[in-house]
Amino acid sequence: MNLIQHFVNGNLSKGDSNRRGKVFNPATGEQTSEVILGSKKDLDNTVLIAKKAFESWSLKPPLQRARVMFKFKELIEKNSDEITKMIVAEHGKVYEDAKGSLTRGLEVVEFACGIPQILKGEFTENVGSEVDSWSIRQPLGVCAGITPFNFPAMVPMWMFPMAIACGNTFILKPSEKDPSCSIKLAELFKESGLPDGVFNVVNGDKEVVDAILVNKDIQAVSFVGSTPIAKYIYENAAKNEKRVQALGGAKNHCVVMPDCDLDQAVNGLMGAAYGSAGERCMAQSVAVAVGGIGDKLVEKLSRKVEALKVGPGMDKNSEMGPLVTKEHLEKVKGYVDLGVKEGAKLVVDGRSLKLQGYEKGFFIGGCLFDDVKKDMRIYNEEIFGPVLSVVRANDFSEATQLVNDHEFGNGVSIFTRDGDAARSFSSKIKVGMVGINIPIPVPMAFHSFGGWKRSLFGDQHMHGPEGVRFYTKLKTVTSRWPSGIRSNPEFVMPTMK
Ligand code: NAD
Numbered sequence: 001m002n003l004i005q006h007f008v009n010g011n012l013s014k015g016d017s018n019r020r021g022k023v024f025n026p027a028t029g030e031q032t033s034e035v036i037l038g039s040k041k042d043l044d045n046t047v048l049i050a051k052k053a054f055e056s057w058s059l060k061p062p063l064q065r066a067r068v069m070f071k072f073k074e075l076i077e078k079n080s081d082e083i084t085k086m087i088v089a090e091h092g093k094v095y096e097d098a099k100g101s102l103t104r105g106l107e108v109v110e111f112a113c114g115i116p117q118i119l120k121g122e123f124t125e126n127v128g129s130e131v132d133s134w135s136i137r138q139p140l141g142v143c144a145g146i147t148p149f150n151f152p153a154m155v156p157m158w159m160f161p162m163a164i165a166c167g168n169t170f171i172l173k174p175s176e177k178d179p180s181c182s183i184k185l186a187e188l189f190k191e192s193g194l195p196d197g198v199f200n201v202v203n204g205d206k207e208v209v210d211a212i213l214v215n216k217d218i219q220a221v222s223f224v225g226s227t228p229i230a231k232y233i234y235e236n237a238a239k240n241e242k243r244v245q246a247l248g249g250a251k252n253h254c255v256v257m258p259d260c261d262l263d264q265a266v267n268g269l270m271g272a273a274y275g276s277a278g279e280r281c282m283a284q285s286v287a288v289a290v291g292g293i294g295d296k297l298v299e300k301l302s303r304k305v306e307a308l309k310v311g312p313g314m315d316k317n318s319e320m321g322p323l324v325t326k327e328h329l330e331k332v333k334g335y336v337d338l339g340v341k342e343g344a345k346l347v348v349d350g351r352s353l354k355l356q357g358y359e360k361g362f363f364i365g366g367c368l369f370d371d372v373k374k375d376m377r378i379y380n381e382e383i384f385g386p387v388l389s390v391v392r393a394n395d396f397s398e399a400t401q402l403v404n405d406h407e408f409g410n411g412v413s414i415f416t417r418d419g420d421a422a423r424s425f426s427s428k429i430k431v432g433m434v435g436i437n438i439p440i441p442v443p444m445a446f447h448s449f450g451g452w453k454r455s456l457f458g459d460q461h462m463h464g465p466e467g468v469r470f471y472t473k474l475k476t477v478t479s480r481w482p483s484g485i486r487s488n489p490e491f492v493m494p495t496m497k
Contacts, residue, residue, distance in 0.1 A: 004035040004179050006042065006203055007186040009049045010196030015042035021176040021205065026092030026322040027312035029360030033090075035179050038204035043171070043211035046200050050142040050169040051217050053197030058139045058167040062116040065165055069113045071192035072161075076106050079188060083181050087152055088313035090178035092321040092362065093276045095313055105157030107445035108463045112165035118468055119166070128496060131480040137472035139167030140219040140243065144212045146233065147182075148225040149175035149324050150279045150384075156182055158449060159222045160199055162467035171218070172201045173208050177324055213237055220471065222462065223247065224281075226382070227408070227454050234457035245458035245470055247281070247450060249382040250410035254284045254439065255399045255425070257416035258291035261437075265415035266300045268439030272413075273388040274308055274366045275440075277320050278332075281455075282411045282433070282440045285383060286372070287390045288399045294392045298347060298370050301388070305348040305366040308386075312358060322362040323385060329362040332385030336367050339378040339389070344369040350386065374402065382408070396421055404430045410451030413439055432456065 004023065005012045019037040024030065057065075076083070080102055087098035121136040145159040152175065160170045174182040182201045189199050202208050212218055213236040220243035223233040227248035237244035254272065256265050272284035289297045311318035323329045333351050340346050350365020364386060372379050372389035379389055393399040403412055413435030414425045422436045432451040435441030443449050443464065450461025460470040 001031070002033040004033050004183060004203060006036060006038060006046075007183050007201040008046050009200065010190050012183070015039065015202075016045075017042060017204075023090055023178065023180070024325060025089055026324055026362045027314075027358055029326065029362060033180070035176055035203050037176065038202045038208045040207060040211040042204070043202050043208050044215060046171055046202050047142055047215050047217045049197045050171055050200055053195060054139075054141055054169045057164075057169055057195060057198045060167070062119050062165075062167075065167065066113050066115050068193045069109055069115070069161065069165055072189050072194070073106065073109045073113060075188040075192055076102070076109065076185070079184070083153060083184055085314075086181040086184060087178070088321075090180055091149065091152055092313055092324055093279070094318045094321050095316070097276055098313065101151050101154040104442070104445075105151075105154040108157050109161045111445040111464065112161040115165040119472075127478065128480075128494070131478060133476060133478045135474055135476040137166070137468065137474055139472060141168060142171065142218050143168045143220045143222070143471060144171045144173065144218050145222045146173045146209055146212065146225065147175055149177040150276070150281065152178040153181045153185065155224045156185070158224070158462040158467070162463055163222075163471045164194070164198060166468060166471040168220075168471055169198045170200070171212070172199070173204060173212065174201065176203060176205050179203050209233070214240055216240070218242060220244065221246075222470070224462075230457055231454075243470065245450075245456070245460050245462065247456050247462065248454055249384075249408060250281045250283075250451065250455050251286060251380070251382055251406055251408045252282060252284045252411040252413075253286040253288050253403045253406070255288045255403070255412070255414040256290060256293055256297055257396065257414065257418065257421060258293045259417050260293075260415035261417065262293065262296060262300065264437065266297065266304065268413070268415065268437075269301065269388065270304050272439035274305070274320050274386045277323055277364075278386040279324065279384055280440070282442055283384075284411075284413070284439060285388060286379065287388060288393050288402060289390055290393050290396060290399050294370075294390065298368070298390055301390070302347045302368055305350075305368045305388075308366045310350075310353060310363055310365055311355060312361070320366065320386060323364060324362065326362055328384070329364060332364060332383055332387065335378055335381070335383045335385070336387060339369050339372070339376070339387075342376045342378060343371075344373070344376060344378060344389065345371045374405075380407070400425060400429060404428075407454045408451070409453035410455035411435070411441055413437075413441060432461070
């Protein structure tokens with residue numbers, strides 16, 4: 001059986017622990033690998049290595065760090081087919097979608113290539129008479145990232161290229177469900193000329209996460225995953241005096257206005273609700289049909305959901321692959337059962353889907369609910385599967401109220417031709433990422449990614465300018481070079497006269 005190890009100090013390592021996790025191919029249902037589940041000792045040893053590596057890496061001129069990034073970018077491009085296949089093999093999503101997610105991660109590396117420009121500070125000549133002042137951003141030290149299963153390449157790449165370009169060293173704890181591509185990325189980074197110990201991967205579960213949270217030499221923790229764990233990370237990292245950004249779950253709404261181009265909205269919703277089998281934090285799981293558009297929307301959606309091509313991720317004809325694990329499949333099916341019990345109308349039922357030759361795969365067909373109500377659990381909780389709920393709203397203000405009342409605030413979109421409605425929506429909506437006639441409004445690498453409310457605990461979003469702020473601390477220097485004149489002691493606050 002293939003064994004997935006840690007990557008520490010530039011080498012694969014078995015570490016100290018005998019515990020193992022199982023990694024499956026979701027399309028066949030077969031176990032393909034074992035992953036080492038690291039111990040506290042493994043994590044603590046890695047922190048010492050990363051701390052030592054920080055001493056020299058943090059002093060490297062940003063231009064030299066950028067050159068390593070440029071090489072890394074080139075190697076990711078060269079190896080993109082292999083990395084993409086790793087994502088498909090362990091996550092299950094379809095090849096082109098997996099490739100797209102890798103590209104979105106690569107774009108963060110491209111942004112990090114500009115680090116010499118980004119890290120230029122601010123300078124004011126003569127803040128006082130013959131006194132100058134400048135602000136610089138310096139790296140923090142050892143940073144850690146804890147990532148979810150649903151984007152095994154992209155989400156880690158929201159974090160470590162930014163942290164490392166800023167001069168930090170990094171320890172990644174990827175999801176134990178699909179850890180292979182983190183190891184591949186670490187090997188490619190080393191090949192790019194990154195010194196040993198700057199980027200490390202420690203595989204594991206709660207034991208490694210808890211070791212991260214209490215280790216005094218880790219300065220900052222970035223987390224992406226479900227809301228209960230995000231809150232746990234936020235509270236405990238902060239308690240242990242670390243900087244923390246913890247991104248959580250989502251329930252993204254798509255507001256479909258009566259004046260919209262309905263075919264465009266339906267196509268947008270299909271990709272956003274069923275792409276990656278709904279296992280995206282920006283997946284749209286609620287369609288809010290405004291005014292009288294509900295019946296037409298449900299009719300058009302149901303035809304398309306029934307026609308969805310579900311199959312293994314490597315099959316070019318597949319539009320949607322399997323779910324990540326058997327447990328997750330059972331959980332999603334359980335939510336569909338619950339929706340029926342709660343009284344929602346199940347218009348398309350994908351629960352009994354079976355694929356010839358892939359009977360043991362973790363497949364479910366697309367599911368569509370109508371008449372979902374605000375007090376139902378299927379409306380309030382994140383399902384994280386290919387299940388779209390249609391909620392009816394009488395008017396625009398009822399629709400926006402629904403979105404604003406929801407506990408999550410990751411992404412949202414509106415389909416309309418009315419500029420006034422769109423402008424008012426983007427201004428008043430309490431959500432971090434907003435799309436206007438855009439179904440999945442994921443910000444590009446040079447903007448920043450993050451939600452509001454219980455979709456993000458912390459102050460800074462990920463990558464882009466906010467990523468630079470998160471992975472650096474600000475220092476402001478005030479300086480003068482007096483020549484000859486000696487001033488007397490001053491006992492009042494200095495101000496400009
Ligand atoms: P998860 O919360 O189960 O796991 C995330 C990470 O936390 C993993 O590395 C896991 O090993 C670790 N972990 C799990 N349980 C833990 C515990 N009890 N104590 C300490 N660590 C623990 O999430 P997942 O199932 O891997 O990913 C899906 C979730 O991630 C969804 O809720 C999705 O919305 C969310 N997500 C959010 C974003 C975002 O940007 N907001 C992006 C991607 C995914």
